[in-house]
Amino acid sequence: MAFSEQEIRQLARLARLELTAEEVRMVGPQLERILEFVQQLAELNTDQVEPMTTALDIQNCWAADQVADGLQRSAALANAPQADGEHFLVPPVLPGGNG
Amino acid sequence: MTATRDDHGRFPFETIIGLEVHVQLKTVSKLFCRCSTKFGAAPNTQICPVCLGLPGALPVINQQAIELSIRAGLALNCRIPEFTKWDRKQYFYPDLPKGYQISQYDLPICAEGYLDLPETDTGEAAKRIGLFRAHLEEDAGKSMHDETGGLTQSRIDLNRCGTPLLEIVTKPDLRSAEEARRFLLELKLLLTHLEISDCEMQEGSLRVDANVNLHISAGNQKVVTPIVEIKNMNSFRAVERAIGFESLRQYDEWEETGATIQTVSKRTFGWNDVREQTFVQREKEESADYRYFPDPDLIPVALPAERVDAIRAALGELPSQTRTRFETQYQLKPYDADVIVNQGPTLVRYFEAVAKVAGDAKRTSAWIQQDVMRTLKEQQCELNDFPIAAPTLGQLLRKVTEGSLDNARARDVFQYLLRHGGTLDEATKALGIEAVDQSELDLLCDRLLAENAKVIDDVRGGKQQALGALIGQAKRINPNVNPGQLRQRLLEKINAV
Incomplete structure (x- = not known):
């Protein structure tokens, strides 16, 4: 399958990647090769097979609802590009948000 | 169209x-x-x-x-x-x-x-x-x-x-x-x-x-x-x-x-x-x-069905079911059941505990909606911190239902309990409330009738509202007297003469 330049740019936007015109031309054929490789799976008839949601043969691993210590704040903020000692600092965002 | x-x-x-x-x-x-x-x-x-x-x-x-x-x-x-x-x-x-x-x-x-x-x-x-x-x-x-x-x-x-x-x-x-x-x-x-x-x-x-x-x-x-x-x-x-x-x-x-x-x-x-x-x-x-x-x-x-069934079995009574039960078990109006249930499980439990002792669910419902809920709102307090325990309020309302305490006196007791807490006996004692026995009531009636001959004539002439003045006097003489009982005894005496 072939990707249009617009589709590549849309994928890049969703992944927050900035691509030059050169890179857009380069990435397209690469993605196509990856999809073609995976496409081999379509040769198999899976009509009677229930979709699998995990590769592990186990279910129901859970933890009791008990609080355990996390990170010290100083440690949590240590690797942040910017922090004010209490918060992570990021470029301004509008109130509201997503989700 | x-x-x-x-x-x-x-x-x-x-x-x-x-x-x-x-x-x-x-x-x-x-x-x-x-x-x-x-x-x-x-x-x-x-x-x-x-x-x-x-x-x-x-x-x-x-x-x-x-x-x-x-x-x-x-x-x-x-x-x-x-x-x-x-x-x-x-x-x-x-x-x-x-x-x-x-x-x-x-x-x-x-x-x-x-x-x-x-x-x-x-x-x-x-x-x-x-x-x-x-x-x-x-x-x-x-x-x-x-x-x-x-x-x-x-x-x-x-x-x-x-x-x-x-x-x-x-x-x-x-x-x-x-x-x-x-x-x-x-x-x-x-x-x-x-x-x-x-x-x-x-x-x-x-x-x-x-x-x-x-x-x-x-x-x-x-x-x-x-x-x-x-x-x-x-x-x-x-x-x-x-x-x-x-x-x-x-x-x-x-x-x-x-x-x-x-x-x-x-x-x-x-x-x-x-x-x-x-x-x-x-x-x-x-x-x-x-x-x-x-x-x-x-x-x-x-999620095996047994696990879901176990959770279902432990759900207990849901608010909509409580409303229906209040209407059938206590004969509450849908509106009253709704008001109580909507306050949440703590008030539901309080209501049931009071009603059980009071033996009068409708009176309990009225007092809880008017007196208890208003107090909670005015004092911005939670029912868990409410100073009047459910059995105490139940005993108080039972006295009202039995006629040994009138509504006005019961409200005095309620106010006292709000401020001081304690038992019903302590509150009534502190307020000087004693049950007025039959002989005391008779003596009081005789005294009032002797002092107010005109009222007797009025009542015989069909003006029962004339009794109101006597009830007012009686309350001043003995604040513990129950107006309903007094009124009934006065009428009996006037009609018996």
């Missing part, structure tokens, strides 16, 4: 509303890690590698979150599928460090269900509101931007990140802002009753998004307006006002621009509580871009 414009110049229209309600589950730790969910902690003090999305950190499901979700699903008449799984919803936002939210896409923990709204005292009929689903997901953190301070950066607090949320999605069955509010009140009552969530909008443990559009009957034409999702509503009152405002805004927009669901895609609006207006936040929905896929870090959940 041709629909014509009304007095405001509007064609008839119906408001179609669906709600997405996020409730924070009452777990002590987060959905996929063991950080505390406690509200109000110092910023970024309840975080760990899992909720920060650090490389290599692996999530593990909180068992109690599963338990509470099933409890909610059963109470909301949902089917609980045997199998449920976790999916990643991808989007970039600074309050979501992983770059995706763990949610549930095609196999939610609670499938289709419904919530019944009871009829209201204002005459609104009972109504069933359908639910598409309820699914579990993790909350994001909080971003704060101080626009007035001229800050060039936003501050991020990730304490809330990973807190378990149950998102309950209704069908577009609601038809008015008031109905949306009724739904939220009933939902909150149910979820707080079952201790699934605190449902405090102010603290963010209940959040509501409303999807609203209109079906307009314009002449021979049926018009459907574009769907708007309203966010940022921070109280039930705000939800009601925002939907009311939005439905008229959509009507006017259609008149001005002719926008319909075919020409304009779904938009996201915010609610400004101060200006009481909705405003555009996002022009276009991009739901197709979330690119959900099963989370490979998590293991699916299988």
